[in-house]
Amino acid sequence: MKKFLIAMLTLLPGLAMAAGPTIPLDSADVDLHDKASLQRGAQLFMNYCMGCHSMQYQRYNRTFEDLGIPEDLGVKHLQFTGDKPGDLMRNSMSAESASAWFGTGAPDLTLVARVRGADWLYTYFRSFYVDESRPFGVNNAVFPNVGMPHVMQELQGVPSKTTERRMIDGEMQDVYVGIKSDGSGMLTADEYDQAMLDLTAFLVYTGEPMLLEQRRMGWFVFGFLLIFTIMAWFLKREFWRDVK
Numbered sequence: 001m002k003k004f005l006i007a008m009l010t011l012l013p014g015l016a017m018a019a020g021p022t023i024p025l026d027s028a029d030v031d032l033h034d035k036a037s038l039q040r041g042a043q044l045f046m047n048y049c050m051g052c053h054s055m056q057y058q059r060y061n062r063t064f065e066d067l068g069i070p071e072d073l074g075v076k077h078l079q080f081t082g083d084k085p086g087d088l089m090r091n092s093m094s095a096e097s098a099s100a101w102f103g104t105g106a107p108d109l110t111l112v113a114r115v116r117g118a119d120w121l122y123t124y125f126r127s128f129y130v131d132e133s134r135p136f137g138v139n140n141a142v143f144p145n146v147g148m149p150h151v152m153q154e155l156q157g158v159p160s161k162t163t164e165r166r167m168i169d170g171e172m173q174d175v176y177v178g179i180k181s182d183g184s185g186m187l188t189a190d191e192y193d194q195a196m197l198d199l200t201a202f203l204v205y206t207g208e209p210m211l212l213e214q215r216r217m218g219w220f221v222f223g224f225l226l227i228f229t230i231m232a233w234f235l236k237r238e239f240w241r242d243v244k
Contacts, residue, residue, distance in 0.1 A: 022141065022142070022144060023123070023127070023141050023142060023176055025117075025119040025120055025122075025123045025142075026119065026122055026123045026126070027119055027122075028118040028119050028121070028122035028123075028197060028200050028201075029197070030118050030197070030200060030201045030204050031201065032201065032204065032205055032211060032212050033212070034201070035067055035068045037197070037198045037201050038067045038198070038201055038202050038205055039067050039068070039069060040195070040198040041198035041199045041200070041201050041202025041203070041205075042063060042067055042069070042078060042202050043077070043078060044152075044195060044198060044199045044202070045109075045199060045202055045203070046078045046079075046080065048151045048152050049109065049151070049199075050080075050081075050089070050091050050092075051091060051092065051093060052091060052093050052106040052148070053091055053106050053107065053108065053109045054088075054089060054090045054091040054106075054108050054109070054110075055088070055089035055090075055108065055109055055110040055206055056088050056089070056090055056108050056110060057088070057108075057110040057111070058088065058089050058110050058206050058209070059085075059086060059087065059088055059089065060074065060075075060078075060079055060083065060084075060085045060086070060087060060089055061074075061085040061086050062209065063089070063206070064078075064085070066205070066209055067205075071085055080092075091106070093106065106148070109203060109206075110206055110207065111206075111207050112203055112207065113200070113203040113204040113206070113207035113208075114207040114208060118200050118201075118203075118204050120142065121199075121200045121203055122196055122197060122200045123142050124140060124142040124143055125152070125196040125199060125200065126156075126179060126192070126193065126196050127140050127141040127142045127143075127179055128140050128146075128150040128153070128156075128159055128179070129141065129159045129160055129161035129179055130158060130159065130160055130161075131161075135147075136148070136149035136150070137149075138150040138153075138159075139161075141161060141176060141179065152192075152195075153185070154185060154186055155185050155186050155187045155192055155195060156181050156185045156187065156192045157181035157182050157183055157184040157185030158181065158182045158184055159179045159180065159181050159182075160179070160180055160181075160182070161176065161179060162176075162177050162178055162179065162180050163175055163176055163177060164177050
């Protein structure tokens with residue numbers, strides 16, 4: 001029993017991470033064929049995310065090539081660390097600095113879309129709201145007590161959590177209905193939603209850069225198996241035609 005309790009306590013952090021979101025997720029209609037969207041998402045990531053978060057399993061030149069960005073333009077406008085185009089996309093903030101400022105190291109985001117899912121990321125980016133009780137003055141409806149600031153507040157404006165009074169089980173309760181900006185951001189609400197969809201698409205791409213190629217090859221494999229099956233059926237019929 002003692003060993004069982006120790007094992008359960010060890011698993012608790014993992015179970016907490018596996019817990020689902022506290023609000024319904026919005027659908028992220030990601031189109032990996034849309035190179036313009038992926039390019040905009042890459043620009044957002046490099047400008048707003050990479051100061052803290054790295055992509056240690058992705059290379060700059062691979063990203064530029066896949067997204068149709070000329071290498072000289074990518075180096076000039078999207079590469080701010082002084083690394084070479086063939087280097088891995090590592091952030092400039094040290095683990096020691098991250099621990100001192102945020103209490104823990106900022107996670108690598110190369111595979112975050114595969115772990116969290118596109119819908120989770122898209123909703124998370126659009127769910128920050130003002131909360132003066134938090135160290136950075138913001139919280140997140142999808143990830144309560146998140147330990148990072150709202151780095152894209154200049155784009156969205158100051159967001160507030162909105163609720164409505166509704167009767168639930170015979171009692172009036174405040175029910176979360178969404179996030180509303182004060183309109184002071186550089187983007188309108190629709191433009192900000194599109195920007196977060198672009199960022200989500202870029203993270204989906206980095207999570208599995210070969211996804212489109214895999215799908216394309218999958219159709220060839222499916223076609224081959226279909227043709228092979230038809231030929232095998234005709235061959236079998238020819239071999240067994242005289243067998244009674």
